[in-house]
Amino acid sequence: MNIKPQKVLYILIFGIIATIISPLLFTRNLFLDDFNFTNTGQIGDTIGGITSPIVSLIGAILVFFALQAQIEANNLIQKQFNEQKKSELENKELIKISEYYKYFLKNVDDFSRESEKTIGSFEYKRKEIISHRGRIALKFYLNDIIRYGARDVHDSNKVLKDPKSSQFYSILKSLEMFIDILESSKISKDDKLFYKNIIHPLFESTLKPNKIDLENVNVICECGDKHVRFPSLFLETYNILDEKIERI
Structure with a gap:
């Protein structure tokens, strides 16, 4: 999964906007009386209750992307390690083959x-x-x-x-x-x-x-x-x- 920084930024901006708008939106008497939150108690508790799920959701999404980025970084490091190990093994093989070739040439020269x-x-x-x-x-x-x-x-x-x-x-x-x-x-x-x-x-x-x-x-x-x-x-x-x- 390739995580783009723009995607994380868009989610963060959306979360900030939703956190600001949701208290204004849900504490107004809108089209239906069933969605009237103006008499639900202290306004601070109302705002906190409204924004807390949104903030938690945004936080969970950001944590997911952070963990995903860490996994990708670990995979990249592991891939580089494997390639380096493979290269080292090939170099050892080349050295061994070179020594056997020198041994053959020595037999010819002797x-x-x-x-x-x-x-x-x-x-x-x-x-x-x-x-x-x-x-x-x-x-x-x-x-x-x-x-x-x-x-x-x-x-x-x-x-x-x-x-x-x-x-x-x-x-x-x-x-x-x-x-x-x-x-x-x-x-x-x-x-x-x-x-x-x-x-x-x-x-x-x-x-x-x-x-x-x-x-x-x-x-x-x-x-x-x-x-x-x-x-x-x-x-x-x-x-x-x-x-x-x-x-x-």
């Missing part, structure tokens, strides 16, 4: 790969160990799997015995954990879309092998089929991540 590179020529030829970290190292690792194939691609336990494969798989799982937390959080849709637009290109460009390379390389697998010896565990995880990212 990934390393070493390779030999021949430099010089003839008698000056020598080999050097080149170390790569982060996204570049991940791309080299994926290219190595595509070029040379992985062992026991259908046996997840054997795949994870390789330290680099185990580290790579932990990166995929950290991304999956981040997506699960992001999807279940109560942050706004815009904030979720913001993180989706960040992680999707990173996932496609850094953590997944190039589809063209996968299609162009044919290696005989232990199972006898002619296909790229890429670990089934990774391919299954890719499918799970694709579905979860799409749902965000």
Whole structure:
């Protein structure tokens, strides 16, 4: 109920006018003798008896509006409190999501790969160990799997015995954990879309092998089929991540 100050003012003015007019009106001999109040006792008692109900009624109406205004004020305060609480919860959620995203990026940056590179020529030829970290190292690792194939691609336990494969798989799982937390959080849709637009290109460009390379390389697998010896565990995880990212 929206109480307008003009409405209260109109009621108050009406009450004042009615209080002034009613004694004059009811203490005069008007049209009918039944409404003649000139002989009803002391004039003060008559005026008080006439005006008291009017004043009480006006007072009751004003008290009602005052209580109604207080209720509206309390509702407004409660609404502001709820909105503030919701905002604080969203901020906490954003901080938590940000920490998980940093954890995922740290796993990416900690990934390393070493390779030999021949430099010089003839008698000056020598080999050097080149170390790569982060996204570049991940791309080299994926290219190595595509070029040379992985062992026991259908046996997840054997795949994870390789330290680099185990580290790579932990990166995929950290991304999956981040997506699960992001999807279940109560942050706004815009904030979720913001993180989706960040992680999707990173996932496609850094953590997944190039589809063209996968299609162009044919290696005989232990199972006898002619296909790229890429670990089934990774391919299954890719499918799970694709579905979860799409749902965000």
